Each structure stands twice: as C-alpha cells, then as structure tokens.
Amino acid sequence: xTAPSSPGTxxxxxTPARAVxxxxxxAAADEIDAGLEHGTLVTVFGRCTVEYDGRASxxxxxGNRFLLLKPDGTTLVHTATGQKPVNWQPPGCDHTxxxxxxxxxxxxxxxxxxxxLTVTFQRIFQVGxxxxxxxxxxxxxxxxxxxxxxxLSRPSLIEPGFQPLATERQTPAGAxxxxxxxxQDRIVVVELKRRRVGPDAVSQLRRYVTVLEDELHTDxxxxxxxxxxxxxxxxxxxxAERGLEFVSLDPTGEA
Amino acid sequence: xTAPSSPGTxxxxxTPARAVxxxxxxAAADEIDAGLEHGTLVTVFGRCTVEYDGRASxxxxxGNRFLLLKPDGTTLVHTATGQKPVNWQPPGCDHTxxxxxxxxxxxxxxxxxxxxLTVTFQRIFQVGxxxxxxxxxxxxxxxxxxxxxxxLSRPSLIEPGFQPLATERQTPAGAxxxxxxxxQDRIVVVELKRRRVGPDAVSQLRRYVTVLEDELHTDxxxxxxxxxxxxxxxxxxxxAERGLEFVSLDPTGEA
DNA sequence: AAGTCGATATCGCCA
DNA sequence: TGGCGATGTCGACTT
Numbered sequence: 141x142t143a144p145s146s147p148g149t150x151x152x153x154x155t156p157a158r159a160v161x162x163x164x165x166x167a168a169a170d171e172i173d174a175g176l177e178h179g180t181l182v183t184v185f186g187r188c189t190v191e192y193d194g195r196a197s198x199x200x201x202x203g204n205r206f207l208l209l210k211p212d213g214t215t216l217v218h219t220a221t222g223q224k225p226v227n228w229q230p231p232g233c234d235h236t237x238x239x240x241x242x243x244x245x246x247x248x249x250x251x252x253x254x255x256x257l258t259v260t261f262q263r264i265f266q267v268g269x270x271x272x273x274x275x276x277x278x279x280x281x282x283x284x285x286x287x288x289x290x291x292l293s294r295p296s297l298i299e300p301g302f303q304p305l306a307t308e309r310q311t312p313a314g315a316x317x318x319x320x321x322x323x324q325d326r327i328v329v330v331e332l333k334r335r336r337v338g339p340d341a342v343s344q345l346r347r348y349v350t351v352l353e354d355e356l357h358t359d360x361x362x363x364x365x366x367x368x369x370x371x372x373x374x375x376x377x378x379x380a381e382r383g384l385e386f387v388s389l390d391p392t393g394e395a
Numbered sequence: 396x397t398a399p400s401s402p403g404t405x406x407x408x409x410t411p412a413r414a415v416x417x418x419x420x421x422a423a424a425d426e427i428d429a430g431l432e433h434g435t436l437v438t439v440f441g442r443c444t445v446e447y448d449g450r451a452s453x454x455x456x457x458g459n460r461f462l463l464l465k466p467d468g469t470t471l472v473h474t475a476t477g478q479k480p481v482n483w484q485p486p487g488c489d490h491t492x493x494x495x496x497x498x499x500x501x502x503x504x505x506x507x508x509x510x511x512l513t514v515t516f517q518r519i520f521q522v523g524x525x526x527x528x529x530x531x532x533x534x535x536x537x538x539x540x541x542x543x544x545x546x547l548s549r550p551s552l553i554e555p556g557f558q559p560l561a562t563e564r565q566t567p568a569g570a571x572x573x574x575x576x577x578x579q580d581r582i583v584v585v586e587l588k589r590r591r592v593g594p595d596a597v598s599q600l601r602r603y604v605t606v607l608e609d610e611l612h613t614d615x616x617x618x619x620x621x622x623x624x625x626x627x628x629x630x631x632x633x634x635a636e637r638g639l640e641f642v643s644l645d646p647t648g649e650a
Numbered sequence: 651a652a653g654t655c656g657a658t659a660t661c662g663c664c665a
Numbered sequence: 666t667g668g669c670g671a672t673g674t675c676g677a678c679t680t
Binding site: 155156157159161162181183185195196197198199200201203204205206208210211212214216218219220221222223226227228230231265266268270271272273274275276278279280281282283312313314334335339340343344346347354374377378391 | 410411412414416417436438440450451452453454455456458459460461463465466467469471473474475476477478481482483485486520521523525526527528529530531533534535536537538567568569589590594595598599601602629632633636646
C-alpha cells in the first residue's frame with residue numbers, strides 16, 4: 141500500500157488511516173471511490189447541499205458538513221449539533237458518485253422503500269479513509285430482558301404467591317411479557333418497562349387484558365400489572381380508571 | 396492560525412479542516428484539547444475500549460473505532476456497520492481528557508440523568524478537527540403536520556359533512572389530533588399517522604374515545620377515526636373489535 | 651418482506 | 666424540568 145500521489149496527503153505507509161487535504165473534486169472522487177471499493181469507512185468534509193426523497197422528503201441549502209460513508213451502505217450527514225445526523229440513509233444502500241459542472245455528488249439509494257439521498261459538494265476540504273476493525277458486539281445491561289430475568293428468578297417480587305406460566309404468550313393483540321397466576325388462581329398479565337412509563341404503556345397493558353378476557357371466556361377479571369420503576373401522573377390515573385395495578389421495580393434492583 | 400508542529404500533519408494555513416496522523420498520545424491529547432476549546436468538531440480514530448454507565452450500562456473490548464466529539468457535547472462512537480453509534484452521549488455533555496499509563500481517555504459526562512461514557516485509547520491513528528458551519532435548519536415534508544394541514548384545508552377528505560372544531564384538544568388522556576363533529580352532530584375524534592399503523596395507534600385512539608365519552612357525560616357514542624395510509628392486519632382487527640373507523644390518507648396525497 | 655415491540659431511543663413542544 | 670407524543674425513528678426478532 142503506497143501513499144496517494146495527491147498533494148496534501150499525510151498517509152504513512154502502514155496506517156489504517158488516510159487523509160487527503162484540499163483535494164480537487166476529481167482527486168476527491170478518486171479517493172472516495174477507492175475507499176468504497178476497499179471497504180473502508182470514508183469521511184468527506186466540505187461545503188454541500190443535501191437532498192432527500194423517500195418516506196418523506198427534505199432539502200438543505202449549502203453549508204459545511206461532515207459526511208460518513210460506511211462499508212455497509214450506511215450514510216450519515218452530521219452538523220455541529222445534535223446526536224442524530226441531519227440527513228442519513230440506513231445500512232444496505234448503494235453508494236454512487238457523480239461528477240458534473242464543478243460539483244461532486246455522493247448518492248445513497250435503496251429500495252423497499254424507494255429512497256434517495258444526494259449530497260452535492262461544491263467544495264471538499266478533506267477526504268478520509270479508515271479501516272475499522274471491531275471483533276466485538278456490544279452487550280447492554282439494564283434492559284427490559286434483565287427486568288424479566290430478575291422477576292422470573294424471584295416471582296415474589298411481583299407479589300407473594302405469583303406464579304409465572306409463560307413469557308411472550310401470544311394473544312390477538314400481541315405477545316404478553318409475563319403471563320401467570322396469582323395465589324387465588326386468577327390469571328395475571330404483566331407488562332414490563334425498564335423505565336418510567338407514560339399513558340402508552342397503560343394502553344398496551346389494557347389491550348392485553350381486554351383481549352385475554354375475551355379469549356379465555358372468563359367472567360373472572362384478568363389482572364393486569366404494570367411493572368416499571370415509576371409512572372407519570374396521567375398514567376397513574378389511567379391505571380386506576382382501568383382497574384390495573386402497578387408494581388415498582390427496575391431492571392437492576394439498585395435504584 | 397498555523398499548522399500544528401506534530402509530524403504527519405497535513406493542515407494548510409487557511410482550511411477549516413486539520414488532521415494529525417499517527418500522533419503520540421500526548422500530541423493527540425493536545426490536538427483534541429485544542430479542538431474542544433476552539434469549538435470545532437473533533438474526530439479520533441484509534442484502538443479503544445468503551446465503557447458506558449447511566450440509564451443502562453455496557454462495556455466494549457478493544458477495537459478500531461471512529462469517535463466524533465461535537466462542540467455541543469454530543470459524543471458518538473461509530474463502528475463499520477449500523478446507522479446508530481455503538482455507544483454515544485447526547486448533546487449537553489462535558490468532554491474531559493485523562494492521560495494515564497500509556498492510554499488516553501476521552502470522557503463525556505452529564506447529569507439528570509447521571510451518565511458517563513469513557514472511551515479509552517491504547518493507540519490513536521488520527522485526530523481531525525473540522526469547523527462546521529451550517530446556517531440552515533432542515534425542513535422535512537411528508538410529516539403528520541402536513542397530513543393535518545391537508546385535512547383541515549379539505550375536511551371532506553375524512554367524510555362529507557365533517558367539521559373540525561379544534562386541534563390538539565386536551566383530554567385527561569392527552570391531546571387529540573383533530574376534534575370535530577359529523578353531519579349528524581356526533582363528536583368525532585381523529586388520530587393521524589403519517590404511515591402504516593399497528594396496534595399501538597389503535598390503542599391510542601381508543602384511549603381518547605373512552606376518556607372523551609366519560610368527560611362529555613354523553614350516552615351517544617363518540618366516533619373514533621384513525622387516519623393513515625394503511626393499517627396492519629392485527630390493527631384492523633382491533634379497530635373492528637373496538638368499533639373504531641379507518642380512513643386511508645397520506646400526508647402528500649401522492650401515494 | 652412485513653409485523654410487532656424495545657430502546658441508554660432522540661427530538662421538539664408545552665405546561 | 667418533566668410529561669407527552671412524533672420520528673424518514675432504528676434495530677432485533679418472529680412469521
């Protein structure tokens with residue numbers, strides 16, 4: 141691997157990082173092309189406009205922005221602020237380049253749904269290439285799955301005598317997180333949330349309870365228990381109005 | 396502004412982009428510090444481990460990854476795949492550096508909630524600095540707001556004789572998208588979705604209808620109409636079981 | 651390919 | 666600041 145011949149390069153022989161500063165648009169195109177071909181992360185910093193059309197559509201006038209092109213087709217346009225890119229395209233896209241009339245366009249396209257993102261550079265200050273290498277996958281703890289495990293290993297956390305019968309039990313309204321029985325043999329539906337919940341979680345639990353009462357042809361009430369660290373005031377009111385219950389638990393037991 | 400003295404720099408005098416290749420960890424620390432001070436976007440590419448602790452927690456063993464530090468405190472750790480960063484921190488964080496024992500740690504911290512993200516580099520291949528400049532804010536079309544405007548300008552799209560009375564009408568269960576009256580003076584609650592909807596949207600509409608029937612002390616049924624391009628099978632079944640209605644509309648009228 | 655739901659969701663608005 | 670709901674949500678898993 142040799143350093144590129146363009147002026148301004150700072151690549152040394154054996155580094156997984158390369159950068160070309162102040163390239164002509166033609167030199168930039170070559171460098172981007174090579175990076176895409178080589179399966180590296182490509183970054184482009186320059187003055188550009190951005191057009192998006194697909195599930196929605198948007199248009200962004202010229203400004204200095206930072207573009208990332210991942211080997212998996214992911215495309216991210218970042219500005220100085222915000223966690224989310226100002227425009228983007230998900231993994232699986234095809235990257236194509238188009239030079240014309242003193243501009244260089246990077247286009248990311250996908251189908252199902254049909255979507256096109258076009259970043260048109262009037263000027264490019266730097267192109268970078270990076271050989272990412274990540275043998276590990278991230279494991280997160282403190283999730284809803286952890287909360288479920290915690291309850292299954294100690295059902296009395298819900299209440300004394302609670303017996304889990306199934307997880308992910310299917311109903312016409314979706315899968316119930318934990319389906320079980322209380323000390324008086326009443327059916328209990330448990331909906332889990334890893335964090336403080338609002339009205340949406342109450343509605344979800346209510347859906348399961350209603351559908352199960354229909355399905356089981358039972359005159360006895362099916363109990364619905366929402367398990368979360370806490371609830372908002374409006375959610376609490378909705379719980380009361382619907383005859384649903386709440387148990388305060390968090391995924392780790394540390395809070 | 397002068398080019399940094401570190402070997403391998405490719406910065407020219409008057410560019411909004413700088414890069415330092417193969418810096419020592421000390422030189423990298425200086426460059427990152429200067430970039431943070433100067434309010435530029437800072438990128439760091441190197442071999443690192445990542446630790447996160449806050450709303451959840453995670454740990455990532457060493458690998459080559461791409462770090463972005465935005466002037467607003469946003470912190471993004473990107474790998475070769477995926478649209479979302481493997482680890483991150485939202486805007487408003489404080490960036491601090493910590494050198495020790497042959498490593499350089501970049502730490503992003505916030506409060507409410509208390510969260511810490513630590514990226515520890517064993518090796519750094521490149522540090523970049525970029526002066527982003529974006530005078531424009533993005534406007535997206537094809538949103539739920541567009542769908543609302545379309546209906547308000549032509550209420551008969553819902554049905555002949557439909558009269559909107561209010562938008563964002565408050566109820567104890569939240570704000571109703573469009574609150575109105577039909578040709579027979581029955582109250583109508585309209586819930587808008589910009590795209591194909593599942594069971595959650597049906598539950599949301601059901602919540603509003605139920606609460607309004609209570610609030611209005613009316614024996615007459617409050618009609619609930621879900622407006623979206625289409626519904627999933629399970630959502631359709633739930634609509635039928637709850638006596639709710641569906642009108643097919645999209646935000647643009649082009650689909 | 652589509653449905654369903656969780657997420658360190660993020661983001662914007664409003665009380 | 667917290668509550669609330671939209672999002673071009675994304676992503677994982679199941680059918």
